[in-house]
Amino acid sequence: MALNADEEDFEWEPPTEAEMKVIQARRERQDKISKLMGDYLLKGYKMLGECCELCGTILLQDKQKKNYCVACQELDSDVDKDNPALNAQAALSQVRERQLASQPHPQANGVLPTDLPLSITGLPRPEHCEGAASGLRAPIPPLQPAMLPNTSGSPAFVPPPATQPATSSPSVLPQAHPVLAHAEEAVLHKLRWATQELQQAVSVETSIQLCSLIRTCADSLRSLRELQLS
């Protein structure tokens, strides 16, 4: 076979800082993938000859003949959870942290009444939502919490502090179900608030987060309307 013996010595220069970081990050990712793959191989998964279409990682197949990509299904989902651009909850947590850091401590009468406000689904909110919720509520004048029963179809984590009567709702919707109307009212209120904040927002990140909040509110509204129409 042809031995391509190159006689000149390569001038080896050490890689730059940026290159090192890129190489390091890539290597860490590859190591994580290898470790996961090794663990699955030991569990009895079969290493196939095909690669994932999205990321190019080698596919594994379990005993039920289901294909599995360790990068797409395990590695990347870990990362997405904390990315505020992709997850509304993370966005809210970030907003709350920012507001708590920038504004003085909310006054005592600004604090909510003792009974826990319920989320839209009627269950007590988990603590991290509570924090986000309290962060959002702080600048808003305290309102009576709305005790809303189950309303399906609303994906938002937005707490419904508004309890304005349905007659003041700007939407011209049939008042067939007061619950839905209340929900819609709450969401619209939040939408309004977010728009106001967006106009005053200075940093790019806050703007992105508020936009995602607005988008979520719009989605909720759409779902509520579909529910009302159905």
Next chain:
Amino acid sequence: MCEAESVSLQASLSVVGALECVVRRCLGPDGGSVLFTKDTGEILITRHGQRILTTLHLDHPVGRMVLECVCAHNRVTADGSKSFILLLAALLRGIHDSAIRCHKVSRSPATPRKLANQLLALCWKVLDDIVAHDVVPHASLLFGASADGLDCDVLPALVRGYVAGRVGNAQAEVLTSLLCELYCKFSQEKGSSTAEAITFLHSSFSLLYAKVSGLPFGSSQVVEGLVVARDWSVWREADGPVKTLVVWESLDKPLIAMGESVSICFQQDWLLRFENLMEEKLSKLQSLQVSVVLSGVKQPECVLEWARLNDVSVLECCDSEQLDLLCELTAAEMLPMQPLVRITTLTSYSRLQLGGCRYALLGVPPHGSLKTHTLVFCAPTPGQLEQAVCVSQGVFTMLQHMCRSVFRTREQSNDTHSLSDSHNTHQREIERDGVSRTHDQPHMFTPLPDSSQSFQSEQPRGSIKDVWDSILHSGGVIPVGGAFELLLHHSLLHCSNHGNSEIRRLLAEAVLSVPRSLHSHRPRYFLQQHALLMSKLQLLKQGHTLSDPRSGSDLRFDLGPAGSGPLCVEPICSKHQLVASVLQCVNRLLCVGTIILTQTPVHRSLRGTSEDSEEEDM
């Protein structure tokens, strides 16, 4: 980097990276074992690299290629499957980084295939020289005070080094002493200068052991003679040498001599005639005065009845391969006109009680310089028995490979030295005149340490103790634990007259990955030993002789607590073969241009069948 060429590198990196994560945790005496559970509920607990890799489900073509290479390497040296994967992974990563770097720096990009070719060229042209001139001479200085002028027992150290990483500590000592005892009892002549016993044990070990389940491991023993895992069907005790008949087929089959024609006709008194025939046959046997009949098949009742009446012992359903071995060892004669019957003489025969079973023990007369013994393995579970058998077979494969390499090197160096003897004598005279010893030009004058030169001078006088002594003195062994890798690393980085410096650096960095993984639980100890070795080599380079090897701390790469435990060594040729095999495997992997998926079924022929191997036996 051309995209098409990096496909194979990316695929190889992923696959080998995953395999590395699997085997890394099982490396060395402190490594763990893998527990496999089959769907049928059977459990397999192993830390044997090849066993682990073949049990995984690998359908990726690159994975299958790597597995083939590992199996081929294992057939030759019976060692280093896990180290193979670690070294392969480190090399592929090094090639990947190097290719990226060179792609940005220089105009002619060093593609992975080019680097792989250069590595292979290094393997063929340069590696032998580096190992022979820079690693082997320094191997002896690593033995420290325990070497005592290099008179330590090499065989137990070699066996211990192999076994320690493969079975538990308690079993390792027992197994080491058993295997050394088997070898010593086999080779009757003390100080044989050939490795006839090793060759014989390697080829026939599968017939020279018996397994007994349910007893503690310490009950294992070496018995004299050949143990057959069957009980006597007809038993009559007797002493002294006995004539033995060995048959491979049932005695009531009509024995037709070659060339005779057969006529079939019906006779009314056929049964009577048949019985008469049998009687004639048996009386013929009686006239031969055999006392023992060894049969490869079940004999009819009439034969057993005859045996009972005539004080003949019968052993049925023996392994035909064992019968072949027996005939070979005792030089059995063929009976005229009967090809499947042999007659021979045994020194004794007896019954052996092992565990809950009875076995037959046959005394075999010495065959040349070899005295037949059988190793009886006892273990509580069948799994441990299998493990002990596998490790023992591996020990003899390893020893066989080492003896073959050392003898081949000895022949080559004999030829070289006989030609350049006068030149060397002249050089030595110059040195004695006070010119400082120089080790910087190995290709001009091989600066072998004094012990090796004494070997050369001793050889014509024939005063070498035995083959192990010659192996030790010619630098065939090195302490376990990473000594070879460190020496090779140092040599690759500091010898400036061989090949491409980038390639040598790549291999040097990759070679260190194995001892680093081995000592991953105590990295500081490894760094200390590394530093100590470098300082000793530095002293040697500057011309100081290490006159007192007992001074200061010994450079011993013990895998137990530092400085304790008996000496464990490994053959340099196995490590050398490992590096060569890995370089060839890398070349094979990176010469793949495209991977095309087909729908034909996978042929799983990796277990135990002999395949064509592209690995050259160095």
